[in-house]
Amino acid sequence: xxxxxxxxxxxxxxxxxxxxxxxxxxxxxxxxxxxxxxxxxxxxxxxxxxxxxxxxxxxxxxxxxxxxxxxxxxxxxxxxxxxxxxxxxxxxxxxxxxxxxxxxxxxxxxxxxxxxxxxxxxxxxxxxxxxxxxxxxxxxxxxxxxxxxxxxxxxxxxxxxxxxxxxxxxxxxxxxxxxxxxxxxxxxxxxxxxxxxxxxxxxxxxxxxxxxxxxxxxxxxxxxxxxxxxxxxxxxxxxxxxxxxxxxxxxxxxxxxxxxxxxxxxxxxxxxxxxxxxxxxxxxxxxxxxxxxxxxxxx
Ligand SMILES: [Zn+2]
Numbered sequence: 001x002x003x004x005x006x007x008x009x010x011x012x013x014x015x016x017x018x019x020x021x022x023x024x025x026x027x028x029x030x031x032x033x034x035x036x037x038x039x040x041x042x043x044x045x046x047x048x049x050x051x052x053x054x055x056x057x058x059x060x061x062x063x064x065x066x067x068x069x070x071x072x073x074x075x076x077x078x079x080x081x082x083x084x085x086x087x088x089x090x091x092x093x094x095x096x097x098x099x100x101x102x103x104x105x106x107x108x109x110x111x112x113x114x115x116x117x118x119x120x121x122x123x124x125x126x127x128x129x130x131x132x133x134x135x136x137x138x139x140x141x142x143x144x145x146x147x148x149x150x151x152x153x154x155x156x157x158x159x160x161x162x163x164x165x166x167x168x169x170x171x172x173x174x175x176x177x178x179x180x181x182x183x184x185x186x187x188x189x190x191x192x193x194x195x196x197x198x199x200x201x202x203x204x205x206x207x208x209x210x211x212x213x214x215x216x217x218x219x220x221x222x223x224x225x226x227x228x229x230x231x232x233x234x235x236x237x238x239x240x241x242x243x244x245x246x247x248x249x250x251x252x253x254x255x256x257x258x259x260x261x262x263x264x265x266x267x268x269x270x271x272x273x274x275x276x277x278x279x280x281x282x283x284x285x286x287x288x289x290x291x292x293x294x295x296x297x298x299x
Contacts, residue, residue, distance in 0.1 A: 003087065007048045010083055014076050015044065020265055025049065025230070029265060033075045034062050045266050046071075050230065051088065056266035102166050102185055106149035108156050111138055120147040124155060127174035132287045137215050141195075146171075151183060157211045160197040167192040168224075170211045190229030194222045204242040207259070208283055209249055216288030217247065226252040228259055237268060244268065247275040247290055249282045260297055 004023060012018060015030035019042030022028070026049030029042040035058040036043065043057040046068065054065035072084040114121045124145035128138060137143070144156045157170040171183045195214070199205065199221060206220035207228070214220035223232065226248060236244065244263055248256040256274055264272040276295035277283070283290060 004048065006087055010080065010087060011046060011048070014072065014080055018042075020261075022262060025233075025262065027262070032058060032064060034058050034064050043266060102168070102187055104144075104158060104166060104169060105146055105151035105154075105156060105171060107146040107151065108144050109147070110142060110144045111135075121145070124174055127155065131212065131284065133215060141211075141215055143215075145174075153178065154183065157215075159192070159194045159211075161192065162196045164197055167196065168194055172212070189224045190231060193232055193235050194224060195220075196235075199239075201239040202241045204245060205236070205240055206245045206247050208247050209252065210284075213247070213249075213283035216283055216286075217290070220247075226255040228262075233262070236263070237266070240268070240271075243271045243273055245273045245275060247277070247283055250277045250279045257297070 004026065008018065008021070008028060011028065011030065015033060017030075019029035019031075020027075026047050028046050028048065030044045030046065031038075031040060031042055032044040032055040035055060041057065044053060044055045044064065046053045048068065051068045052066065053068060053071050055062070059065040068084070069088065072081045076084065111121065111125055116122075125138075128143065133143070142158055144158075146152055146154050146156060151171050153175050154171045154173050157172075158166055159168040159170075161167040168185060168187055168189070173181055173183075193199075194211065198219075200219050203219050206214070206217040208214045208217060208220050208222050209226060210224065211222045214222040221232065221236075223229070246256050246259055246263075248259075253276065256276075260272050260274050264270070274295050274297055275290050275293045277286070277290065277293055
């Protein structure tokens, strides 16, 4: 029996039978010891990878959230607490690493700042126009380009966090013969939320793979790949008030349905929608016209 199985068993001793369980992300739900009252709602979510729990129903009012240690302290007996202390993973003391602040690449320019007859600007903007990206979109997302330095010949799509600090950028070559289509920063993608400063948490949110998909849909979050980071999952769970619409490329249908089931629980239950795009078209190809591809999930 591995460590995860042991912790699940211990949690069952504490809280009774579990509800949904996603072993690959350490996510599992139980009936809340405070508010369930034998309704079998499984509102208490535990993540035994990050050692936290929260009741989506009474967490905010009753304080039923926090570290797993607290859960065992509050609701466990002596024996269970002792077992948990033996089993719990070492608390890792992560020292704050001094990471230099991310900066836009050398030579980044907004299109609005450069004379329209400048040939490099023309190349860059024609690339965007050919992809169906309008001047309004360019302005809204502060899309720019580089004509010197390491990122010469690339379109830049910046991303800012909620404090307005640059947290990532996409750098896409407009030259079809370029060896590397993308040259993105070293920043770990799973430590940031792309376009965080632009998200309206009260409105419906589209989840897409890349920034070039996201610019065609209102209020979208590019995951920068086919997987959702723990950080994005938590951020959405804690903030999103509207629906979440999953809109990944057709080749990521398995990822998309998995994501659907992961998100469709707790306080998010019933608010997840999914779009199944045709095999040969992604969101960018369709210029965001995805409405006809909503897919009805069963169960
Ligand atoms: Zn509760």
